[in-house]
Amino acid sequence: MIDCHDCGGSVSFSAASCPHCGSREPSGPYIQSPRELRFHRIEERNDQTLIGMLVLCTGIGFFYGAVTGGAWPAAGYGLLGALIGAPAGFIINVSRRLFE
Ligand SMILES: [Zn+2]
Structure with missing residues (x-):
């Protein structure tokens, strides 16, 4: 589990979007x-x-x-x-x- 880049909620690392806020990049922008x-x-x-x-x-x-x-x-x-x-x-x- 990781913290959502946008809302801070916990998200599965493999999730395509955050279940809390719907962010498309829960792991943050690609660096x-x-x-x-x-x-x-x-x-x-x-x-x-x-x-x-x-x-x-x-x-x-x-x-x-x-x-x-x-x-x-x-x-x-x-x-x-x-x-x-x-x-x-x-x-x-x-x-x-x-x-x-
Ligand atoms: Zn989120």
């Missing part, structure tokens, strides 16, 4: 280990890198296309930038994981 937290932070930063690279490369491609051609080349180069940016961000993420 991540430092290792998990660290890994989660890397994952979060990886997402930011991927989106950042995608936006950056799309922007550069779009700008290049607009300067040299016009609306349609801009769209084409923007797409090309996105196609380069996504794997570029992915490579940065993989290399970061290797060195951290």
Whole structure:
């Protein structure tokens, strides 16, 4: 038996919800280990890198296309930038994981 995280009543450890207050997490919120937290932070930063690279490369491609051609080349180069940016961000993420 454990004390309910929300109301303090005793609850079976395996209970899915508290019989007293109906709390869905009687054992309290799941606490991540430092290792998990660290890994989660890397994952979060990886997402930011991927989106950042995608936006950056799309922007550069779009700008290049607009300067040299016009609306349609801009769209084409923007797409090309996105196609380069996504794997570029992915490579940065993989290399970061290797060195951290
Ligand atoms: Zn409770």
